[in-house]
Amino acid sequence: MDFQKAKIMLVEDDPIIIDMYRLKFKLAELNLIVSPSAKETIKTVTENKPDLILLDLQLEDNISGFDILREIKARSETKNIPVYILSNKRERGNREEGIRLGAVDFLAKTDIKPEDLIKIVRDKLENI
Numbered sequence: 840m841d842f843q844k845a846k847i848m849l850v851e852d853d854p855i856i857i858d859m860y861r862l863k864f865k866l867a868e869l870n871l872i873v874s875p876s877a878k879e880t881i882k883t884v885t886e887n888k889p890d891l892i893l894l895d896l897q898l899e900d901n902i903s904g905f906d907i908l909r910e911i912k913a914r915s916e917t918k919n920i921p922v923y924i925l926s927n928k929r930e931r932g933n934r935e936e937g938i939r940l941g942a943v944d945f946l947a948k949t950d951i952k953p954e955d956l957i958k959i960v961r962d963k964l965e966n967i
Contacts, residue, residue: 840890840964843868847960848889850874850907851925852899856948860893863953869960877902881910884917891963893956894942896926896933905940912941921963925956 847864849871851857857873864871872887874880877898884892892911896904904924911917924937924945934945943963946956 845964846870846872846887846889848872848892850880850894867957880907891960892920892922893925894922896924896928908940908942
C-alpha cells in the first residue's frame with residue numbers, strides 16, 4: 840500500500856493529543872484525518888473511508904468509543920476497516936470488550952510512543 844495515499848482516522852477529543860499526532864503523522868508522511876467530533880465520527884468515516892481508525896474510548900458528551908466501534912462494525916460499508924483502540928481508559932475488561940466488538944487491539948496512550956504507533960499503523964496497512 841502507498842502510505843502517502845493511505846487515510847488514517849483519529850477519533851480523539853483532546854486538542855493537545857490531536858496536535859501531537861497530526862505533527863508526528865505528517866513527519867512520517869502519513870495522512871491523518873481527525874474526526875471533528877464524536878457525534879460526527881460515523882459520518883466522517885462513511886465520507887472519508889479511512890484505511891485504518893485509531894479510536895479513543897472516552898470522548899466528549901459522554902460518548903463511548905465502544906458505541907462508535909459497535910456502529911462501525913455493524914455497517915456493511917465500514918465493518919472491514921481495522922480499528923485500534925487508542926486510550927488511557929484501562930479499566931478491567933476494556934481491552935477484551937474492544938476486541939470482542941471487532942477492534943484489532945487496545946493500545947494505551949501512555950505506554951506507546953508516537954513513533955511506535957506509526958510503526959504499528961504502517962505494519963497493519965502493509966497487510967491490508
